[in-house]
Structures are given as structure tokens and as C-alpha cells.
Amino acid sequence: MRVTPTSSLNAGCPVMVERYEFKGRALTEKFQLELRPPGSGDNIADTDRLRQALERRSSCPVGIPLDLLKEIPTRLRQQEWKVTVTVGYYWPPGWGLKGLTARLVEVEPGFDYSGPFGVAVDLGSTTVAGYLWDLGVGRLVAAYSTFNAQVKVGEDILTRIHHAATSQGLRELQEDAVASINRVIALLARRANIRPHAITAGVISGNTTMVHLLLGLPPTNICRSPYVPVVNAPGFIPAEQIGLYIHPQALVYFLPGVGSYVGGDILAGILASGMHRQEDIGLLADIGTNGEMVLGNREWLVAAAGAAGPALEGGVISCGMRAEPGAVYKVYIDSQTGKITYQTIENEPARGICGSGVVDAIAQGLLAGIITQRGELRAPLASLVVVPAEESATGKPIELTTTDIQRFLRTKAAANAIMFTLLESVGCTLKDVKYFYAAGAFGEHLDVESAVVVGLYPDLPRENIISLGNSSLMGASLILTDLRKGQEVEEIARRVTYVEMNNSPRFMSHFTAGLFFPHTDLHLFPSVQDRLKSHT
Amino acid sequence: MRVTPTSSLNAGCPVMVERYEFKGRALTEKFQLELRPPGSGDNIADTDRLRQALERRSSCPVGIPLDLLKEIPTRLRQQEWKVTVTVGYYWPPGWGLKGLTARLVEVEPGFDYSGPFGVAVDLGSTTVAGYLWDLGVGRLVAAYSTFNAQVKVGEDILTRIHHAATSQGLRELQEDAVASINRVIALLARRANIRPHAITAGVISGNTTMVHLLLGLPPTNICRSPYVPVVNAPGFIPAEQIGLYIHPQALVYFLPGVGSYVGGDILAGILASGMHRQEDIGLLADIGTNGEMVLGNREWLVAAAGAAGPALEGGVISCGMRAEPGAVYKVYIDSQTGKITYQTIENEPARGICGSGVVDAIAQGLLAGIITQRGELRAPLASLVVVPAEESATGKPIELTTTDIQRFLRTKAAANAIMFTLLESVGCTLKDVKYFYAAGAFGEHLDVESAVVVGLYPDLPRENIISLGNSSLMGASLILTDLRKGQEVEEIARRVTYVEMNNSPRFMSHFTAGLFFPHTDLHLFPSVQDRLKSHT
16 A cells, blocks of 8 residues: 555545535636626626626625726627626625625636636645635545645744744745745646636635744744734735735635634634534544644534644654655554564655554554553563664664653643543533544544554544544635635634633643553543453 | 915815714724733734724724734734724725725824824816815815826827827826825825825725726726726725825725716715705706716706816817916906906916806806807907906917807807706706706806806806815715715715717707807896896
């Protein structure tokens, strides 16, 4: 099996999209209009003639930018008053459908039935992923992802926030973000065989810091108390103002966030999960660079975030690496023989181990009795060698040391602490949670069974643990294809209550209780308890 | 008495403005806000915090341009969360109050109670006039007018439309218009001792061609059948896109027009007159470069336009000139002695005669029996010498020849023809008309009694003939100071029915009937008939 971040992104989400019916109005729409030519007794202005015809179709006001005003007389007459008109819809953030307005994006002579096209972008701190949609028929026509060029400044978000405070740093990071998105757009357009100019709407989902950097907004206050971003709800911004190489008049929508640590990417996840519409309580977790969790149902939603995740992203583990070709991402240990089997991305010789490989290896080590529930290697092992030196590309073994496992255990414990503190904040326990949604790119690659064994995911019936894949890209796509989803996500943003972890005296005790695989309270993980019994 | 175009503009309109109560919301507003500083448990983003506080005051959505987003965090903290925020209001053309939206224009640290300031501009083909308003207190703080720099291309509108079709012609005329308005703005700001940047809203009133040239829109189709402009209702356009030197984010509103020949300047006149709200029928006439008339009341409005007016603008009459220093603008003839007295603008030696001088001279000539009702000079006079050669600045007499008088008579007859054709189109006669409104700059200077004597104005009770002064500037000011007036003018634009003069078979017979002072049907001018009796 060949697995690359790109192809897995491509493969994962369309399946999810098919779960939603394609209905409602997309963020950009194309109308073929045949206007009555002016004549004696009917000599209203070209633009007003066009606007009136258009408003009968759009049922909302249509604004026309000055640059287009100049072109309209010629375009209308080129094909005898037959034109194809593209509009983009927008609304003032938080004002919903009653504020719905259209903006003229393009007027072409004659009838054209292609598109319109829109792009959904997940602006991750590591990866920038995009979907190109043909919004005329509601079809995903291309997918592509690439690394965020900002990575050269540093892997983690704090490094970038600090870099943004240096002279030219913010500009540099902004240019990197814009360039990365433009690279995705250029490739999407090439794959679909359209001009980037034909893309007349965009939706961008990203965490709060990423959105700030893309827009050139100083992110300084995001990481210092009281953690206040410049903006939570940027709303719609014309592409040309951001520097995106789609139609310059295209409007780009930014998903709103809730505070500094629950960004648009998480809101996209809620939207994609549908948890905000269900009677049953759901728990959504995005454990990537940071750990973010949302708990709730159609009546209430609470969210929290914390520093849980770094050990899953590579760099913290001694042999850790990103999910690139050559990374061990799947591990199996035969409990009888102790034989270790592994798979690498693109089947390349192993160069390191990525997050999902670490979780797999530890879970398998626990089940095989090689790793204790305290996260220690059973004597006489000094390390868990996943790939022997002679098989690896580096000439060194790919292994997990006790230090590595302890680091992972603390990450896991932090995730547990967020989860249990969040549950307690609303007087719930895990028993009240019906569904668990794994959001974000990491959740897409992770083996669910292993994640439960190590205690990272709750021990729910497996059919109730749902991997959303790249739910950030997913949520952005939903809005692109149905503007009511955009208004829904703003409604979600208003409903979410942010729970501050730093203020909770219970956080530390939950953290301590989590420093055990799967958890000190084994009753919380009955299925794992059964499987581990042999070793206790 | 020293009379200049500038001072008369200044003097004329504030009086009119005082007839209206200053109430309602101006197009730009300033709010002094003291925000609650963010803290633990209240860490919404700076911009959203500001927007929420603002929306409580504006009661409508507030959009924030990207450029301002970047500045907001610093500005909020500079004076401990005390800021003065300036917004501009706008709405999609034709959508009224339900589409009302605000746009953040400026955020200043601390409390500032000056202004906000707005500028109203009448963009005439000859003169560009502006009023600077302090919209905080609703006070006119400065007035200024200057010639439209486009005049160098040609006095009349057709010449400019043709020039716009040449290479670079449109750009040149656009730059001239922008430069002329900017000159007015610069002087207004200097007089009021404010920075032009402090002006955060604008309203521009002009005829359809002038608005097209200012916006760089091709005016070609305005003057060829079926006379279709590019746009009738440009709505709001940011100042920076037009090139106006006020606050770059300020929104500039353009009064809507009705077709090619009834522009925003006429709509401003209707608005200023209030005829659209009255039960009694009113007739509004703007006889300047062209002749435009509107008839109606609160239930219906019809409008027409035609080539009536050139003989009033100077250039067509042999000694004609614009209303500049040295122009004869007032003439009195003693019927007993035949002695002629005159006044020139700024009391400078006479260089020519302007429109109001021509009307005065002919009326006085008629009353003194020097001019016949057919528009001929009584023998043995070869000309009506208003200023003898020895008194004039040119060394030649300032006089009206029979040819001049005949030219004026045809202009007058054309105005009559528009008026009577318009009245007939709705089955009315002059008897049904209660009020006559003289709109436009020309109406401001004209002596009402003389205008009735020559038959240019209808013979109504004099108190029902109302000189609106520069009603274009007046209407623009009303909208600037009360945005509901802007929505009212759009309602008026929808209500006005344009009556095509070219299509009316009766137009020519009305024209012929008008080739007599005051009119062949003397019953229409009973008061004039009495005064002229002695000579018939």
C-alpha cells in the first residue's frame, strides 16, 4: 500500500462529503441572462438593467464594483444582450440571511455553463490542503495539499508568533502563507484544467494564529494573557486584498473562531460532525500541534484547548518525524513471538516514526506486555526497536526509549485532563458521551483501536468513534457549497462557551490520573482492561 | 453690492438649509467608546469586541476593512480602551433601510468630539460647488466653488462626450473632474482648519454625463439613441477608488438619475423642493446648459428634458459671457426716459452680459416698449445697447441685437414646449400647477419678475415661485446630513416617469406657440398681459 499525505487527504474527504446532500445555494453562482435590449421608452442604464435582472434571480441586493461598471456596456452588447454573470454571496458576520448580499464578480458575453468554481482551503500550521469544487454541479474536481512554507521558520506555532514580532517577520510569514495557498490553488486549477481566474469564491479554515498570519495581523496577543486575538470573525475579504491568485473580485470567507485557541478549524470540525444538531452528546477532539476539544449537543457546546499533542507531531520523540515518505505509520507486534511488523509511508526505507506509528507501537507494546501501564519498558529491554538498524535508511535503529514513552504518556495525560475537566465543567462523565469525533489531519491517520488502547480516545463502542478526516477542509467545503452552512457556523461560534483550563484546580489531578495506560481508573476503559488482563 | 458666483453660492444655500430641521442620522457618525478591557473569561478578539460595542450603537452590521483590522489592537490599547470610532453608513441602491450597513472608517485612540465631517458636492458642467458639513452638530462650516476644469475641452456636454471617445480623452476628463472636486475639498478643509482626511463621507450630485466622466465610465451611449447610460444608480463608492482626497475609506454616495437626461442633480432638486411629498402639484425647472423639468406631487412624478437653455449660458448671445466678474447681471430700463441702468458682478467694468442679465434686459425692453412681443427691436433701434462703448471694458458696446433676442426667444420657446408637453402628457394645464420651483445655479441668479415677463417662468402668484438656489448641492447636503433622505431620493427615482419629448407630435406646435413674449396665448400670463397692454 502506498500512502502519502496528499493521496490520503484526497481519498479521505470526498467520502465524508457524500454524507451530505448537495443542496442550497453555493457561495458563488452563475446566471445566464438574456436582457431585453434598450429601446425607446426603455432606456434605463446598462448596469441598472443588469442589476434588476440579476436581483430577480438572486433575491438579494447585488453590488457592482467600479472596475466592472466600466466593462458592462461592452460585454452586454458583444453577444446581443446575452451574458453569463457570476456573483459571490456574503453577509456581515453574525447577521445571517437577513444580511445576505451579492457582489458582481464577472460578466462574460454569451452563455457559459461551466462552473462556477470555488476553493476550500485548510490552512494548517504544517500542511495546506485545498479542494476545488465545481459549484454548478456540486462536484469535487481536484484535491491537493502541500507543506506550509512557514515551516522553515519553525514547526510550532509559538515560534512563528515570536518570529512575527521581529522586523519583517510578520510580512515574511504572511507571504509564506499566501504563497503556500497560491501553490495549492495553481495545482488545483491545473488538475481541473481551468484558469485560477475562474475560481470565484473561497473559504479558508485555519486556527486563529494561521488566519492572523495570512491576513498580516499581529498575533502577539494570542499567546500572552489574556490571550486576545485581533479578530475572531474576519468574515469575507476580497481575494485581491489577501493576495490570492483566484478572481481578484472573488470573496473569501474565513470561518470564525472562539477566542485564541479554538479557531475556525475547530468550528469547521463541529460543523462537519453535525454534533451541534444532535440530541446525543458528542465529544470532538483535534489532537495535533495542540489539543482542542468540544463537548455538547444541539442545546449546548463547551470547548477547551491545551498543550496536548506535540509528542504526536514528531520532533519530541527521539526518532520522531512528520508523516512523510519513510515514516513508520503502522506497527504490529505478535504477542506470542514478539515479532514486530511495520509499514512506512510510500513503502520507503524507514527514516523515523510518525505520530500514528508511535500510538500503534505503544498500544502494541502494551498488548504484548513489552510496555507497562506506567509507561516503562519491561526489563531487560532498553528500548522498543521498531526497525532494526540494518533495515533503516539511517543505519540506526528506529526505536522508542522509555523517555519517548514517558513523553507520549504526558501528552496523553494532558489530553485526558482536557477531556475530563471539560466533562466536569458541565457535570458530565464519559458515560454521558455517545459519540467521539476524531477531527483534524492526525485523527485521519490514527488507528482507532490503538488510540483507545493507549487511552487517548475514550473506550466507546467502536462504531461511535468517528474519524472525520480533515474536518477543517470538510467544514470549509460545506460552507462553500451551501451558504446556509456559513451562517450555521457563525451560530455555532456564538453558542460555544470556552472553558479556561488554566483556571481549573481539577486539571492537574486529572493530568496525574492520566499518567497511566490507558488510565488509572481502569473502569473507564473496560475493553482495554480485558485485553490487558493477561499482563497484570 | 459685490456679487461673485462664490459668495452668492455661499449666501444662497444655508438659508435654504435652515428650512429643514437637522435630524436623523448623518452618512457618517462618530462614537466615543470605552470598551471593557479583556480579561480572564472575557477574551473575545479586539475587533469583535469593538464591533459588538459599535453594533449596539449603530443598530446595523458594521464591516471592518482589512487595512483597519491591523491597526485596531494598537489603537485600542493606546488610551486604555477608550477610542473614537468613525463609521460610514451605506445601503445597496434601492434596498432602503433594511439594507443599512455601517463600515468602519477610522479608529482613534482616546475621545475626540470634533466632527465627523462630510462634504456635499455639486458637480456641474461649468461649476463645481462644495459644502463642508460638521455632521456632529449639523452645521455648514465652509462653502466653496470653482470652475470645472473640463471646461477647457469645451463648454457644452456634447463636446465632452465626443472628447471622451478619443484616445485618452475619457481619462483626461476624469482627471479634470477629480482635480476640480479635490480643489474644492482642499479649500473647504483649509477654510474649516481641518485635514481633508477628517472628511469621512461624501455625496456627489451631478448630471448623468458628469457622473460618468468622474467615474471614468464611457458616456458614448448617453447621446445616441436609445440614450442609455452605463449606470443610473452608482450608489456608494469608496473615495480612494474615485481618487478623492478625503479619508480613503470614506464612502461617497452618488444621487441616482432617471435615464440619460434626468440626472442626480435634478433628483436632488426634487428632494430639496419637497414637491414629491406635497398634495398640490408642483413644477420644477432647471434651465441651465439643458432644460429639465419635473411635474408632479406625492402621488406621481413625470420628467422631461430637452435642448432648452444654451442661450442663457453665454456664448450663444453675441455679447454673452458666463456669470463672472464684469458680467452684466441686472438691467433696469426707465419706461419714461428710456434710461438704462445696469449692475455688473463685483462692480467691475462691463465685459459682457450673462444669462440673468439677458433675461432682465429683454424683460425691461418689453416693458419699456423697446422690444416687441415678437422679439424684434422697435425701429429705428438696430440694437439694445445695455452698456455704451465708452463705459465698457472692451471699448465696444454691450448690446443685444435682434438676432440675440430671437435666439433667446427660441430657447424660451423650447422651455415652454417642454413644460406644456409635459403638462399635456398627464392631462394637466398650468392652472393645475400650484408651485413653480426654479432649480439649479441659473435659477438662483435670475430675477423672478423678469423671468415671468419674458414667459420663461409661469405666471403664478409670486410667492408660489420658489428659487431653490443650487438645489443640486442642497439635495446632496440633505442626504449627507440625514441618510433617510438618501433612501427617499431612491424612492423618488423609482417613481419618476420619463416623458420622451422627441416622440411627442405636440412638441413642435408648443414650440411655435412659445415664439412670442411671454406667449401667443396671453391668457396664460395675465399679469404680464396687464403690464404690456400699454404697448399693444
